[in-house]
Amino acid sequence: MLNMKIRILGSGAWEGIPAPFCKCKVCELAKEYPNSKDHRTRPEILVEGDKGKFLIEISPDIRLQSAKFNLPAIRNFLISHWHFDHMYGLMDLHAWSELVLRRKICLHCSKDTSKWLNKNFNHISKKIIIHKPFESFSLYGIIITAIPVYHMYTKDKNLKEDELNSTFGYILEKNKKKVVFLPDYYKLPAKSLKLCTNADLLIVDGTFLFSESFPKKFFQKMILTDKDHLHGKDIFALIKLLKPKKTVFHSISHLTEKSHEKLQNKLPKSIIVSYDGIEFVF
């Protein structure tokens, strides 16, 4: 019996690779070899249990991912937060949910994300299911727990840990197998950190992976001031604390200007740089 199958359909960060108008080394590589591991769409993760499938995030590239991976009609989506690269594919699902599925799509999210959805996507037919921090619920036989994280520095830097209710990671559990998805974040509350330890698989933010060796170009220098994500060595320090059996990075950006192969060669076998289509079966 299948416990869980996890497939990362979109492994890129907010700009995707190739990024618009970019002529950096890795974007040029992705343009030359569109079927390679260097060609990255924005975040999307397919979760399959023996009773059904759901998606984590609604990538702005969901139309392409749906075709490339021959996705069935998906009704349930877990949303981590309201940033463009994690949710704005909802625009593309508008006609599909109304005219083809003929049912409202179900968006699982935090209270803060629900406010954004109601304000900016009011015209789209949908059912919003708000989950409280640390609340567990079940989808197709998989137990899911919403895990609050600190991600939007200017908005959440002064919030106490028990006031946090905006960006969610999710823990997926079935038959003692545990998969932890941590979206964009710069800090974990103590309770989230504790719950996320000892996972069989940790899927974690790699936007600023190897930021110490970013090329010293204008854009990279400017973006290194970002406080919404963990950077460089701090990413590995957190992984060490969480003690997962296996780690895979999502949201790989073009900022390193390094190919998938070069990034992967810098890491031990238990830490994986994802690519579009990589799969983990439990």
Ligand SMILES: [Zn+2]
């Ligand atoms: Zn580039």
Ligand SMILES: [Zn+2]
């Ligand atoms: Zn974000």
